[in-house]
Amino acid sequence: MTKKDFKNKKITIMGLGLHGGGVGSARFFAQAGAKVLVTDIKSEDELRPSLVKLKDLNIKYALGQHRPEDFRNTDMIIKNPGVPQSSKYLAMAKENKVPIYTDIEIFLNLCKAPIIAITGTKGKSTTASLIYTILKKEYENIILAGNIRISVLSKLKNIKKNYLIILELSSSQLEDLGKTEIHPHTTIITNIFPDHIDRHKTLENYIKAKSKIFKNQDKGDFLILNYDNKLTRKLFKQAKARIRFFSLKVEKIKGAHVLGKNIVWGRDKEFICPKSAVNLLGRHNLYNALAAITCAKIYKIKNKNIKKALKSFKSLDGRLEFIREINKVKYYNDTCATQPDAVIAALKSFKQPIVLIAGGSNKDLDFRGLAQRLTKGVRLLILLPGDGSDKIRRLLQKQEVKIMQVENMKQAVLVAHQSSEPGDIVLLSPGCASFSRFKHEFDRGRKFEKSVERL
Structure with missing residues (x-):
């Protein structure tokens, strides 16, 4: 798959939304020369903040409804992750053999740069942002995108092979991958608690969706897991990648953990920084910091730069x-x-x-x-x-x-x-x-x- 493949193709964007992913997809395909139609059950008034960002492009819209013809008479559907796979409109597309993709799948097919992928029930965005902040101290070409309200397709044109991509992924985005494979060099799972059962139906299905993030890793890759979270810890049995744990409770692990008032690394207990360097409220944010530090050590970031990044990092919008x-x-x-x-x-x-x-x-x-x-x-x-x-x-x-x-x-x-x-x-x-x-x-x-x- 290349960007040229989309020229003159009829592409239906299902779900414009307000978080940026739909806008990024619509702009990407329109600029690639595709004939783009955006459909969303929300009204024009509800979607105005997103529509304003696309007014310079030649895009057609079907708002306040989904029309069957937009799913039958098209070359491709780009599905918003918020749309359930059980949608009757997606069923219409499948009946007419119209391929269905997500923006993440398109990104993974076109991106040639190595990926650090982050998922988990809670702490994904904070951990991803912490990793970005820390690695930015020593890596110039680094991009943060994904479920953190930054469209992956909006970043694609700037990415070269020598870049490093930090990609936050939700269970919905992972579930939707279909036949598209994700092969991150490093994967972080912050924790797993019961969530989104209304969509996934069972906890087992939810965990299965999350686990897609590391299934294609091999022994040259890294999988970082929360040792103190039982549902996360036992995933190491399914992994082919090298395992690194982080913990607040256990000391004899390969990874970042707490020793007294300090954060240390590995079984040799190499001092990294005092706990007080983590400028965030709550024990859960200390876990997020440990996950980010473990990733940073894999990428050989100096301890002094880890400490500087932690001290300067502020809480994200809507998170304590x-x-x-x-x-x-x-x-x-x-x-x-x-x-x-x-x-x-x-x-x-x-x-x-x-x-x-x-x-x-x-x-x-x-x-x-x-x-x-x-x-x-x-x-x-x-x-x-x-x-x-x-x-x-x-x-x-x-x-x-x-x-x-x-x-x-x-x-x-x-x-x-x-x-x-x-x-x-x-x-x-x-x-x-x-x-x-x-x-x-x-x-x-x-x-x-x-x-x-x-x-």
């Missing part, structure tokens, strides 16, 4: 992101916590009493562990609308947890402001999906921030 302090109450945006274990990790990051804004749409996840944790240190639980909130409330019926149900984010922030006391933390950490009430989790986070700014 400090917003402001009002009357000695600190407000944090953790909107990317879309499953229960992520909320538990956020709660463990603070010693102060917490006013927690949580809830939303359920993804067929188990909230029992979170319900138990909510009995410790949570002054008030404010629940946003959604079936996930209903599930949490039912689990807490017999517990002494003060709960307030609200109708929207503005009301949630106002109640949190009125109920908090000096020294408290107000934390948005939903543990649920954002669909139905918000455009996406970042829209949810922005609405939280705007409401806090208006206080």
Whole structure:
């Protein structure tokens, strides 16, 4: 496959979306000379932020609907990862023998540079960004893209063989790979917890999708795993690559781990930096740092540069992101916590009493562990609308947890402001999906921030 193969081909982009992937795909194929049609069930108004970025290109649109003819009378479908494989429109394409690809598959077919691939339930974006920040200290030609809201196809024209690609991948993107093989030189799996069961149906299917990331690696490659996460640790049995672990609990491993107040490397316990160099809140972020350090050591980055990068790194948007302090109450945006274990990790990051804004749409996840944790240190639980909130409330019926149900984010922030006391933390950490009430989790986070700014 080459870029020239797309010239004059009719290509249907299924799902423009608002995260950049659809825009990147549409622009890539239009500039390659293809006849591009973008179809999305969202309306023109909903998609305006993305449409504005494509106004200079000759692209046709079918918005607010999907039309059967756009899937039958075309040369290729480029599917957004958010579209389930069970879609009746994809079935129409298959019946008419129309090939279906994703932007990641096109990228993997065209990219000749070595890849560092990152996946996991939580911590993917932070770990990928940390690796980029650290490696950038010594590697000039390095690119970060993928599930981190940076379109892979938008970066393709700048990539040469001597570049290094840091690619974040979700379970949906990996599941959609089909016959396309991914062969990263280095793979990192941050952790695995039950998530996206509404899509994958079972935990086993979810793990199977995640495992695609290392299946084509060989003994010349590296697979970095979280030793302390049982579901991740046991994946080493399926691997052909060389294994490197990272851990907060175990010392005798080939990889980065913690020894007292320091981060060290390998069984020889080579000093890398003090734990305090990690400029991020929470134990879960220490794991992310260890994963990134393990990768950095494979690429022979000097310890002093690892330390500098860690100290300069700031939390990403929507991940335990400090917003402001009002009357000695600190407000944090953790909107990317879309499953229960992520909320538990956020709660463990603070010693102060917490006013927690949580809830939303359920993804067929188990909230029992979170319900138990909510009995410790949570002054008030404010629940946003959604079936996930209903599930949490039912689990807490017999517990002494003060709960307030609200109708929207503005009301949630106002109640949190009125109920908090000096020294408290107000934390948005939903543990649920954002669909139905918000455009996406970042829209949810922005609405939280705007409401806090208006206080």
